[in-house]
Amino acid sequence: MSRVLLAEIQFFPDQASKMAVRVDTLLIWLILLTGFVTFAIAVVVIYFLAKYRKRAAADRSPPKTENLAVEVTWSVIPFVIFLGMFGWGAKIYFKESIDPKNAMEVHVIGKQWMWKLEHLQGKREINELHVPLGQTVKLMMTSQDVIHSFFMPAFRIKQDVLPGRYTTEWFKATKLGSYRIFCAQYCGTNHALMTGQVIVMTPTDFAAWLKTGRETVSVAQRGEQLFHSFGCSGCHAAQAAVRAPLLEGIYGSQVPLADGRIVHADERYLRDCILIPNTQIVAGFEPVMPSFQGRISEDDLFAIITYLMSIGSSPPEANIPNR
Amino acid sequence: MDEYEAASVRPNDMPLPVQNYVMIEREEPPSYLKEHTIRSWLLTTDHKRIGLLYLFSIIVFFAIAATAAAIMRLNLLTPRGDLVQAETYNKLFTTHGVLMVWFFLIPSIPSVLGNFVLPLMLGARDLAFPKLNLLSWYIFILGGAIALYALLVGGVDTGWTFYTPYSSTYSNSHVALMAAGVFINGFSSILTGLNFIVTTHKLRAPGMTWMRLRLFVWSMYATSLILVLATPVLAMTLTLMALERIWHVGVFDPALGGDPLLFQHLFWFYSHPAVYIMILPGMGVVSELVCAFSKKRVFGYMFVAFASLAIALLGFLVWGHHMFVSSQSVFAGMIFSFLSFAVAVPSAIKIFNWTATLYRGSISLDTPMLYAIGFIGLFTVGGMTGLFLATLGVDVHFHDTYFVIAHFHYIMVGGMVMAFMGGLHFWWPKISGRLYPEFLGKMTAIVTFIGFNLTFFPQFILGYLGMPRRYHAYPEQFQVYNDLSTAGASILGLGYLLPLCYLIWSCRYGKRAANNPWGVKGFEWETTSPPPVHNFEQPPVQTEEVYNYPPPGNEAVAD
Ligand code: HEM
Ligand SMILES: [Cu+2]
Numbered sequence: 070m071s072r073v074l075l076a077e078i079q080f081f082p083d084q085a086s087k088m089a090v091r092v093d094t095l096l097i098w099l100i101l102l103t104g105f106v107t108f109a110i111a112v113v114v115i116y117f118l119a120k121y122r123k124r125a126a127a128d129r130s131p132p133k134t135e136n137l138a139v140e141v142t143w144s145v146i147p148f149v150i151f152l153g154m155f156g157w158g159a160k161i162y163f164k165e166s167i168d169p170k171n172a173m174e175v176h177v178i179g180k181q182w183m184w185k186l187e188h189l190q191g192k193r194e195i196n197e198l199h200v201p202l203g204q205t206v207k208l209m210m211t212s213q214d215v216i217h218s219f220f221m222p223a224f225r226i227k228q229d230v231l232p233g234r235y236t237t238e239w240f241k242a243t244k245l246g247s248y249r250i251f252c253a254q255y256c257g258t259n260h261a262l263m264t265g266q267v268i269v270m271t272p273t274d275f276a277a278w279l280k281t282g283r284e285t286v287s288v289a290q291r292g293e294q295l296f297h298s299f300g301c302s303g304c305h306a307a308q309a310a311v312r313a314p315l316l317e318g319i320y321g322s323q324v325p326l327a328d329g330r331i332v333h334a335d336e337r338y339l340r341d342c343i344l345i346p347n348t349q350i351v352a353g354f355e356p357v358m359p360s361f362q363g364r365i366s367e368d369d370l371f372a373i374i375t376y377l378m379s380i381g382s383s384p385p386e387a388n389i390p391n392r
Numbered sequence: 393m394d395e396y397e398a399a400s401v402r403p404n405d406m407p408l409p410v411q412n413y414v415m416i417e418r419e420e421p422p423s424y425l426k427e428h429t430i431r432s433w434l435l436t437t438d439h440k441r442i443g444l445l446y447l448f449s450i451i452v453f454f455a456i457a458a459t460a461a462a463i464m465r466l467n468l469l470t471p472r473g474d475l476v477q478a479e480t481y482n483k484l485f486t487t488h489g490v491l492m493v494w495f496f497l498i499p500s501i502p503s504v505l506g507n508f509v510l511p512l513m514l515g516a517r518d519l520a521f522p523k524l525n526l527l528s529w530y531i532f533i534l535g536g537a538i539a540l541y542a543l544l545v546g547g548v549d550t551g552w553t554f555y556t557p558y559s560s561t562y563s564n565s566h567v568a569l570m571a572a573g574v575f576i577n578g579f580s581s582i583l584t585g586l587n588f589i590v591t592t593h594k595l596r597a598p599g600m601t602w603m604r605l606r607l608f609v610w611s612m613y614a615t616s617l618i619l620v621l622a623t624p625v626l627a628m629t630l631t632l633m634a635l636e637r638i639w640h641v642g643v644f645d646p647a648l649g650g651d652p653l654l655f656q657h658l659f660w661f662y663s664h665p666a667v668y669i670m671i672l673p674g675m676g677v678v679s680e681l682v683c684a685f686s687k688k689r690v691f692g693y694m695f696v697a698f699a700s701l702a703i704a705l706l707g708f709l710v711w712g713h714h715m716f717v718s719s720q721s722v723f724a725g726m727i728f729s730f731l732s733f734a735v736a737v738p739s740a741i742k743i744f745n746w747t748a749t750l751y752r753g754s755i756s757l758d759t760p761m762l763y764a765i766g767f768i769g770l771f772t773v774g775g776m777t778g779l780f781l782a783t784l785g786v787d788v789h790f791h792d793t794y795f796v797i798a799h800f801h802y803i804m805v806g807g808m809v810m811a812f813m814g815g816l817h818f819w820w821p822k823i824s825g826r827l828y829p830e831f832l833g834k835m836t837a838i839v840t841f842i843g844f845n846l847t848f849f850p851q852f853i854l855g856y857l858g859m860p861r862r863y864h865a866y867p868e869q870f871q872v873y874n875d876l877s878t879a880g881a882s883i884l885g886l887g888y889l890l891p892l893c894y895l896i897w898s899c900r901y902g903k904r905a906a907n908n909p910w911g912v913k914g915f916e917w918e919t920t921s922p923p924p925v926h927n928f929e930q931p932p933v934q935t936e937e938v939y940n941y942p943p944p945g946n947e948a949v950a951d
Binding site: 095103107119124126143148152164254256345 | 945
């Protein structure tokens with residue numbers, strides 16, 4: 070009975086990625102260092118309390134009560150140690166923030182109180198994320214309502230998921246198994262139920278899993294259909310009557326705006342162009358595009374943007390107006 | 393029946409015992425507690441009585457907030473959270489947070505002990521603006537009444553942080569009402585801060601230069617600066633949130649064209665400095681206690697004093713460390729991380745200086761000193777884990793987990809509340825004119841320390857394992873730690889109930905206190921216990937350095 074109980078007690082969280090190892094290594098150093106200092110302070114305090122207690126005879130010849138050298142020493146040494154902690158922690162954070170190369174992208178939509186996920190091949194899941202072992206996975210996330218946070222303790226990563234913008238996080242699983250997903254940002258009544266599982270599979274299993282279930286079109290293909298059905302292609306096409314920028318090659322290019330800014334066309338830019346077009350008019354064009362705010366779901370928005378990303382091959386000159 | 397019981401009806405009418413050594417031939421002026429009518433309390437402008445009014449009110453808020461916590465801890469005994477529903481649970485932690493932060497901890501040391509002892513320490517007859525002082529209590533009560541009303545009519549489920557757009561658009565609870573309560577309460581903070589600043593500038597006794605200020609006064613001064621400068625930002629933030637909620641003015645909700653992160657920036661721009669409102673006063677009390685119970689001048693007076701100011705000012709620059717995973721820029725994250733480490737330096741300095749003060753002192757481990765030692769230990773743990781959280785790569789994992797909960801409870805409960813209890817015991821003879829039962833006091837301090845650690849240490853592990861905060865139910869592997877925590881909480885609860893009982897008991901049955909029962913330095917100990925209405929019969933003059941204790945001598949001293 071008691072053995073069963075002991076087996077159930079967990080002392081360490083699963084460690085399912087290199088990042089988790091990295092974070093834990095730093096953490097162990099922090100624990101050792103601060104533990105040592107805390108212990109040392111405790112020892113000195115208790116020693117003084119015992120030695121100089123009123124009832125004990127002790128050398129009490131008045132010591133100096135100001136000592137600049139001592140003060141500077143115990144200010145500077147901690148500060149230098151702190152700098153070390155800062156640098157190490159910042160390095161990890163920086164690494165986490167770099168957009169990974171060759172990542173498998175998965176779209177995540179948070180809503181009260183579930184996670185909706187979609188693989189680029191069109192496969193969808195709810196509160197579950199299947200990923201292949203050893204493959205970097207990048208989550209492109211947004212929320213349909215309030216702020217959520219996609220937290221996977223086994224990978225030591227977490228990122229808030231906000232309405233109205235995209236945030237990303239990535240991880241690369243190094244261990245098969247299933248690990249927990251939590252919503253970490255309080256999001257209302259059933260916040261505690263907004264949980265799920267990451268299931269790390271071998272690449273072959275994953276490929277097989279992708280094929281299960283209903284036949285699906287890829288997200289980009291779905292995006293292309295939406296590009297027509299929402300009427301985008303009515304203007305953004307070479308033969309269109311209305312003059313609007315061509316979108317081939319737009320993704321990742323530098324776009325000159327009418328107000329003189331030059332912006333990098335990333336997911337966020339594309340999203341804002343669709344929802345609040347008048348805030349970023351491309352140089353040389355009229356502000357005639359209608360806003361699609363409220364008319365297009367986060368799902369479909371992801372698909373259209375994925376489609377635009379997929380046609381990012383032709384040269385960006387297409388956008389520069391010829392006067 | 394002894395003489396105290398005989399006099400129990402109006403204890404303060406009784407002549408002081410003869411052995412009280414300041415009793416010279418003259419008549420004692422009547423104590424500030426002498427008048428007993430309700431009116432004399434509700435219309436008082438005496439800083440000492442107002443301090444007590446605050447004491448009674450925050451005890452009520454503390455009791456409600458602690459009850460909410462107790463129900464939460466009971467609910468978390470089982471993974472499924474069987475006791476209350478999710479909705480109720482969310483309202484409980486909001487109640488707990490809002491009341492503990494704004495209606496207990498922020499006013500605890502400043503408005504109770506600060507009000508009572510600050511003018512005494514300065515040798516003043518009262519605060520600079522006595523009527524304003526009373527007004528700030530009434531504002532506090534008004535704010536509190538609105539907050540309680542919000543709870544009675546259904547409660548609020550946003551958490552004390554009121555994050556948008558949940559609070560401004562999605563929550564179906566009484567957010568605006570609660571925000572109004574907190575908003576109004578803020579004015580009370582501002583007025584108290586203002587009063588303390590002016591008092592410190594203007595009403596110091598002759599001879600009391602800035603470098604002869606008590607360290608408690610320095611910490612109150614630093615706290616007051618934050619109260620005055622930061623609280624208006626909270627007021628504006630809550631107002632904007634309420635505007636969005638009531639009239640759909642788009643500020644924070646992206647659906648209305650707003651930016652939800654703006655709220656977090658504004659909120660923490662107030663609330664990070666505010667967390668220092670919740671620790672600086674504690675540091676001030678502990679500085680007093682360490683000197684008083686080692687019978688020594690503090691080591692590095694200037695450093696301890698200026699560390700308070702440094703904390704107050706640097707504290708305004710680190711709000712972004714609450715937002716490392718909020719999608720603020722990597723660069724901003726780094727700056728805020730760096731500054732958070734910088735603000736930890738003055739805290740470290742204080743700990744080292746307190747420790748050095750013990751060296752060659754003549755130390756007595758009375759109840760207040762036990763609390764002070766507890767403070768040093770728990771604050772150190774809280775500060776160290778704060779460093780973990782300031783470390784970017786690590787905070788990504790720890791943010792919004794129980795690790796954060798444990799961190800700030802170590803500082804706010806292990807630190808500030810310990811200091812409050814220590815200070816309350818230390819000045820109790822002055823406040824009530826009576827001694828509390830010392831043995832019970834010591835036992836309680838130890839019970840509190842044990843209960844506290846048992847409650848909150850397991851939460852560090854829970855956080856590391858990944859348990860998010862504000863969860864009404866949780867996966868089974870977390871149960872052991874949650875149960876330990878609940879067990880600890882019941883011990884901790886005992887640690888708070890006991891003083892309530894024996895302090896009240898002591899008002900009637902406690903031994904009468906001498907003017908200076910601890911034999912320590914400081915103007916407040918030169919007047920009678922309890923002090924007369926105007927504090928001093930003769931305005932005191934500071935003729936020597938502060939904490940100028942005579943060398944204790946090498947011999948052992950019998951009690
Ligand atoms: C030694 C200096 C300190 C450092 C470096 C530090 C660092 C931090 C950091 C980085 C966080 C954010 C953690 C997160 O949300 O992921 C945090 C949270 C917090 N800290 Fe500290 N802290 C320190 C001292 C204090 C003090 C003195 C107090 C209060 C008396 C305090 C109270 C809090 C509170 C209330 C929170 C969480 C608020 C919430 O999310 O509800 N900290 N601390
Ligand atoms: Cu902070």
